[in-house]
Amino acid sequence: MSLHKDKIRFWHMLDHAMEAMAMVQGKKRSDLNNDRMMELSLVRLVEIIDEAAARVGTNSREKYPSIPWLQIVGMRNRLIHGYDAVDLDVLWDTITDDLPPLIDELKKIRSS
Helix, strand or coil: CCHHHHHHHHHHHHHHHHHHHHHHCCCCHHHHHHCHHHHHHHHHHHHHHHHHHHCCCHHHHHHCCCCCHHHHHHHHHHHHHCHHHCCHHHHHHHHHHHHHHHHHHHHHHHHC
16 A cells, blocks of 8 residues: 555545544534434544544554454444444444544644
8 A cells, every 4th residue: 555545545534534523512422312313424434534544554554553443343343234223332432532632633743
């Protein structure tokens, strides 16, 4: 995998993570239960983050060990293969707890 393609994947991860964060701003976890469009949108945004991470090459993954690659790809697998049993609590926690530090790391990569 070329470094250029990996950089594009990093940007995809960052853009979609920021979009997910913007979508939940000012919302509560309970809002997710009552807004199917928000649920579907957030699932899709996280899927894209995870799929982009899965396509980042080994060299880039090793260069940025602060990114939890295995957990990110694992989340993608749970969302895709467990589409009929998405745990909205896990989805919410992923977005509100895990995306902010991921965004910080991706911004550092982008600026380097």
